[in-house]
């Protein structure tokens with residue numbers, strides 16, 4: 591192999607390797623080998639008495655007191671999955687959000703390194719105007735990089 595052929599081959603190999611690494615990296619954030627229908631809408635548990643394996647591992651589970659008082663802090667725990675969803679560089683929970691009714695209250699973003707687990711506690715204080723009917727709906731969302739956007743909600747009495 592002469593010098594010119596060597597340089598040409600090395601350059602093509604370097605470009606191909608770099609392009610391949612870019613594809614792997616892009617596929618990590620925009621996976622193509624997954625069920626694309628999970629990304630086309632918000633996923634919810636369809637039958638609480640008969641959850642699918644995907645619903646069991648991805649629907650947020652909200653723990654909150656059945657009744658709370660206006661102006662007093664209370665905690666809302668959101669856990670992803672009946673068995674805690676894994677956090678690996680190829681499959682992880684990107685974020686967990688909490689909304690009070692239709693109003694976003696907060697969001698936790700997580701990285702795939704596995705330092706954080708998909709279990710968060712929000713401390714909430716409701717103003718009187720948040721529950722004019724004496725009831726409020728808390729909504730939790732999460733996004734899995736491979737399985738899309740998921741939602742669960744729970745009603746809480748407010749006095």
Ligand SMILES: [Fe+2]
Pocket residue numbers: 648675681682734735736737
């Ligand atoms: Fe997942």
